[in-house]
Amino acid sequence: MDTEAGILAYDTHSSDIEPGSSVELVIHPDDFGIDENESGAMIVQAREFRGDATVLMIALPSGATLRCRQDSHCAITSGRRVDLILNRPGPFAAFSV
Incomplete structure (x- = not known):
């Protein structure tokens, strides 16, 4: 699936979602790493220190x-x-919208 975050593999676990349909993906905080890049398309809005981790x-x-x-x-x-x-x-798990 082509998304703003890149091309992501997904599984619907259902036969009622047809190719090309809009879906929502379940994304967890550990699913993506971050690479600082002056020409990157995304921006860090906020950061939160949580002791053993920092959530961006x-x-x-x-x-x-x-x-x-x-x-x-x-x-x-x-x-x-x-x-x-x-x-x-x-x-990623995908569900119909």
Whole structure:
């Protein structure tokens, strides 16, 4: 599936979703890594330190946001441009909209 976050594999576990249909994907904070890139399409909106991790709120070009959990020593600050790196080994769960 072609998304703002890249081309992502998905599994519907259902036969009622037809090719080309709009779906929602279940995305977890550990599914993506972050690569700081001055020409990146996404922007770090906020960061939250949680002791053992830092959670970055990433704004996609559409304005939608993703939470991405990083190591606690992550030094990427709000306002920085980034790219997403897919960490998830398998397909995302997809549900009809």
